């Protein structure tokens with residue numbers, strides 16, 4: 004059995020035992036929402052109605068300028084609607100005090116939106132303070148939030164945003180949005196400004212968080228692959244936020260409503276489906292490991308005598324460090340410094356098969372190491388497992404397509420038969436039974 008998480012902690016038990024359980028999501032209902040910006044000819048958002056269920060992640064995608072951000076910002080009234088209503092849970096929030104609304108709706112944006120002159124802790128404490136939490140409660144919440152987003156509270160809480168990497172800033176942005184424990188989280192292209200690998204990891208983190216918290220998340224992105232990966236449902240929007248299709252990623256990929264949606268899905272729908280399967284759903288298996296501080300001799304022995312000709316070397320924090328093959332030993336001499344190949348990329352259990360395939364190709368090791376929330380080793384997924392899954396997915400799609408084709412043929416044959424029998428209500432192509440000469 005692969006070991007799961009280090010230090011006995013699991014992704015499901017990050018909050019201190021005494022903490023209140025997090026507020027779960029609340030449903031959102033948009034009713035005939037319209038926004039006309041002053042001085043513009045037509046509405047930027049025109050009469051949009053939509054129901055978002057409690058606890059689901061809904062992604063808005065659509066071309067630039069179609070009104071995604073305007074629609075999103077009307078939900079927390081950063082932009083006041085010209086007409087229409089917004090309900091969160093049982094409450095009509097269209098006219099409530101915006102400060103009260105902040106308790107219900109967290110907001111995370113691109114490039115984290117952190118205040119540069121405030122420390123990480125001060126940034127996260129912003130909304131709890133605004134809504135009148137005590138200093139002690141706020142302080143413990145800040146620590147809890149840092150831990151939740153995978154940052155060591157002791158190390159990070161006194162830093163300033165400029166002392167963080169882009170990915171860390173984004174994590175703090177999410178911690179800040181969640182600090183007052185709102186049931187609804189709005190995210191406006193939150194990962195738009197980070198590099199692709201960090202972006203993948205942040206997406207995985209968000210999936211893990213959502214497994215834990217069950218918030219209602221509305222997320223805007225330009226990136227359809229991101230939408231597939233994160234969304235329970237995707238709203239494909241066209242101009243003025245008109246809804247072209249609002250459905251699950253599977254349904255949109257296999258059954259786009261029209262040419263506009265097909266155009267958005269783009270080529271390679273079958274491969275995009277790799278974004279729908281997670282590493283946790285395929286076989287994560289154990290792999291022989293050794294620790295960097297193990298005696299050299301014991302690592303040699305493991306490779307020489309054992310059934311394996313490769314081990315994964317872990318660092319002092321049990322994080323994957325190097326792939327070490329038997330042949331590498333001849334170069335090792337008295338130290339492992341020059342031996343083996345550095346682990347370039349890892350995935351978490353929430354990563355998609357697509358991420359995992361990419362990581363296998365990057366690492367060129369035939370497998371990818373799977374890690375927990377602090378980067379610790381859990382197991383590996385190998386190329387063969389990945390390829391089998393890809394094959395099964397493509398095969399399932401092919402069968403679906405064949406079935407669909409077969410159904411169409413049956414329907415056509417049925418109609419022809421009815422027509423021949425004169426039972427199709429149109430008198431048949433030849434004008435009735437027996438026809439006429």
Ligand SMILES: Nc1ncnc2c1ncn2[C@@H]1O[C@H](COP(=O)(O)OP(=O)(O)OP(=O)(O)O)[C@@H](O)[C@H]1O
Pocket residue numbers: 040041043047065066067068069070071072073074225
């Ligand atoms: N403050 C404003 N005043 C006037 N027009 C605006 C304002 N903000 C946005 N718009 C217009 O409203 C329309 C919708 O903008 P919005 O930012 O909601 O689109 P979007 O889909 O989020 O775009 P993008 O993907 O490029 O961020 C655009 O035509 C935009 O030019």
